[in-house]
Amino acid sequence: MSIVVNNVSKQFGKQWALKDVSFEVKQGEVVGFLGPNGAGKSTMMKIITCYQPPTSGDVSVCGLDIWNDSLELRKKIGYLSEANPLYMDMYVAEFLRFIAGMRGIAVGKRKQRVAEVVEMTGLGPELNKQIGQLSKGYKQRVGLAQALISDPEVLILDEPTSGLDPNQLVDIRKLIRECGKRKTVLLSTHIMQEVEAMCSRAIIIDRGHVVADASLDSLRKESERRGIKDGSIEELFHTLTHKQQS
Secondary structure, eight states: OOEEEEEEEEEETTEEEEEEEEEEEOTTOEEEEEOOTTSSHHHHHHHHTTSSOOSEEEEEETTEETTTOHHHHHHTEEEEOTTOOOOTTSBHHHHHHHHHHHTTOOHHHHHHHHHHHHHHHTOGGGTTSBGGGSOHHHHHHHHHHHHHTTOOSEEEEESTTTTOOHHHHHHHHHHHHHHTTTSEEEEEESOHHHHHHHOSEEEEEETTEEEEEEEHHHHHHHHHHTTOGGGOHHHHHHHHHHHHHO
């Protein structure tokens, strides 16, 4: 397994952001981590990427443990965080060369690798602009490019399509699906259409608890079993999360 999450809980003060969360993601899977705002999606991703420790539980990525192998583990991951922190005064090409250096790519290979991720993410027209001058959609593309720059085995993408217009959505969805053929991809969203467009499986989380973990086909069948019109996964999602909140 590329990602193994075992009984992870995270407490902030008196509030539990995550409670006994467990799941696994195999190589070659694109899995949607789906839940309403505040469900615990970003917290889980920060734990997987070693940005914050869990209160309890274990996580491993590519056989490396977050407690004992965090530095090596991070080398396996490309991470696009929800905030998408970028250096706004840097130019796109300059920023990507900088990130390539930070991720340990040899000097002689950086130019080629930057050109490859620019082609993948469609950043060519904006390459010589300052990041602060870009639209939100192109800033999101820069965030994706930096996540891909080291050709990681695992991609952790927190709301990767946020701010993209309809044309950009098509391109980025295609890119993520292509990445899933060679990499493990875990992406978070609160929009079911994004999961249906890119993923073969969904993990639904609400108020820190996993309420469903199944293939999209299985979720459709569960929706039909519950008598939901047209076997809508979106309606099933609302039913499951509403149940948790009531």
